[in-house]
Amino acid sequence: MLVKQIPFVLAGAVISFLSVSSHKGVVRFTGFKDVVNLIIGVNILATILIITTFLSRKYNFNNVFDIPGSIIYIHLLLNFFFLIGAKFFIKSVYRSIVSDVKIKSNVLIYGAGDSGTITYDALNNDAKNNIEVFGFIDDNERKIGKKINLLNVYSPKNITKEFIDKHGIDEIIIAIQNIDSNRLLQITSEFFALNLKVKIVPAVQNWIDGDLSIGQIKDVRIEDLLGREPINIDNPVLFDEYNDKVILVTGAAGSIGSELVRKLTNFNYKKLILIDNAESALYDLQQELSQNNKEAKITPIIADVRNHIRCENIFDTYKPDIIFHAAAYKHVPLMEQNPYEAVSVNVRGTYNMVNLSIKYGVNKFILISTDKAVNPTNVMGATKRIAEILIGCQRNIKNLKTKFIITRFGNVLGSNGSVIPLFKKQIESGGPLTVTHKDIIRYFMTIPEASLLVLEAAAMGLGHEIFVFDMGEPVKIYDLALNMIALSGLKFPEDIDIKIVGLRPGEKIYEELLVDGENTKPTYNDKIMIAKCKLIDNTSEVQSKIKELCLLNSNTQNIAIVSKIKDIVKEYSPNNSTYEVLNHN
Known part of the structure; x- marks a missing residue:
């Protein structure tokens, strides 16, 4: 009798375990879901046996198939314990065989x-x-x-x-x-x-x-310890904004510019023009886009925003619809020593791009600005503030097609010359980490976050707004240094020390995001605010002064250049710098 019933039991077992795909499980990865699967499988088998026994008795096939219910349930339990035990035993044996001999x-x-x-x-x-x-x-x-x-x-x-x-x-x-x-x-x-x-x-x-x-x-990662939540944007409006457009990015090979380019490649633009005067960096970006199969409809151009004739040729050839102006000199100490170069790129370069945008009917012009332009204490910040003022001066032009937009934010993690790469290099060389002041604080944002917010702000901009980004809580640079030491698996001060070196020329203890007289109003994105800007008095006089500044030649004395900068940016107050004498004039 038992021999006759074994084929029925085996057939039921095959049906039940095939139905839950138990045979597909990898034994060495057995987990809770596999246990549940086995429970379902043995219960299906028990149900098949019970139904078969019931039908056999009802139609008098007792001599073919008849298993007592108690035996079926004992069989169910034995199946369960045996199969589970076997799986975990095999898993244990496998782990003991392949497990590395290193100390756990x-x-x-x-x-x-x-x-x-x-x-x-x-x-x-x-x-x-x-x-x-x-x-x-x-x-x-x-x-x-x-x-x-x-x-x-x-x-x-x-x-x-x-x-x-x-x-x-x-x-x-x-x-x-x-x-x-x-x-x-x-x-x-x-x-x-x-x-x-x-x-x-x-x-x-x-x-x-x-x-x-x-x-x-x-x-x-250090990004996880900024005291701010990551920013993610998934806005379908952006596709309408950038699809089928000719988009031009200046400073395209820089930290912000290159990330803007990476983000823009997700849209179905008509043409993407990349302008930069850094040959190697632009080549690297081109190769990166090529390897990721994103080089289609992209044109990299070696050009300098200071060269008006060259830039006009580009505008005339490609007729851009949207411009992201990210080209700028941004290193504070270097610009203190080279104010002519700061003016030539940050002011004259912007002046060229603004005038060409108006002449060729560009739809939107987005200036990438910085918190250092707010109540500036250094040449770099003051020249970026002049770029903002230049944008503000366009407000009075009648029937202006171009919508001028400013985005202003703080430091970006990992950008060229920022504190994070500097600390990493100093840790690799054994320290010490150099901090200019123990109480110095900065706002931080990752490069992808900043780029996403720039794209979002540009899409919502209607013209003549300054968009200020929620930078989260400011971070104390000294604490940042301590955390980076710890993240490197080292101890302070035993392995790596921190050295206070004093404020650099033009450097502030803290940065601001709003100029005196500005406040903000919200947008539909709680990470982006609009600064209510002060209107610029006598725009024609201000524009005349900016034009004079742009016409200065490289033989002009640094103090004379900075004096003209200060004449335009009244709130500019040189700090810890040779130009402090201008504060008393």
Whole structure:
């Protein structure tokens, strides 16, 4: 009888496990979902056997198939325990075979919620990671003292130097979704002080196909510790704005310009003209776009915005609809020493582009400005303020087709000459990190964030607005230096020291985003505000002074150039500079 029933049981088993695709599971990655799948499979098998037995008895086929219900349920339980046990046994054997002989790294997972348990599963399923999860950390008192996967949940207060030394903890993995960056800064600072490495689990929307892999768990980056939320924009209006347009970007090979170009390549523009006088940098950008198959309809041009004839030839050839004017000299100390060059690019270059935009009927002109143009204390900031004033002077032109727009924001992370690359180089060379003043603070934004906001502001601009971006909370440069040392796995001051070198010529302790007399009004994007600007008195006189400034030659004394700059920008007050004598005139 038993022999006759075995084929029926085997057939039922094949049907049940094929229906849940149990055979497709990779045994070494067995997890909770696989267990659920097996439970469903053995229950389907039990149901098939019960139904078959019922039909057999009802139609008197007892001699062919008749299994007592108690036997079916015993069979169900044995199936379940055997199959689950076999899978986990094979998984365990595989891990022991392929596991690296290196000493395992003990980690604690910060966050005992869903993201924490998923992180645990991802680590546990990777046999080659040499990571041993010691336990969880959570600040929810209802979870503290409980167990998850037989691992303890600890309070952050328990994670002391003694605790770490006793249990050999090497690193912390932060598995909290949508963590506030201020809280992240607080958590990482505490663990850095204990000489622990800190990693972070990415946001769930960045998981590959909805699953977390160990390769996605990354070291905490300096961008994560800015005390601000990342900015993401997905606005369909932008496609209407940039599709089928001829777009020209000056300074296209620079930090902001090149990122603007990368973002613009996502639109279906008619033509994208890239202008820069830096041959190598423009070539590198061209090669990057070519490798990413984005070079179609892109024309890189070596040209200088100071050369009016050359620029007019470009305007006449391509008839641009939209211009992003990012070309500028921006290094504060260098421009203090070379005011003529600051004027020639930041003022005369802008003057050329503005006049050509009006002459050739450009639809929109977007000036990329800076917070250093607000109540400037240095030549660079003052020349950028003149560029803003020049834009403001166009307000009085009747029947003006071109919509002039200014975007103003603070420092961008990783841009050429910014503090982050400088600190990285100083750390690589063994330090010290140089900070000009212990109390100096700056606003920071990533280059992609800044570029997205520029594109958004340009789309919403109706003409003659200054768009100011929400830069989050200002960051103390000294604290930034401490965090970068810790992120590099080094100690302050034992491994890397910090040296206070004094304010550079023209440098401020803090930056501002609004000129005196300006305030802001909101837009539909809470990350972008419009500065209510002061109207410029006697625009013809101001334009005349700007034209005179542009006509100065390279033989003019620096003090004379700066004196003319100060005559245009009344709020310009040279600081910590040889030009301070002008403050008393």
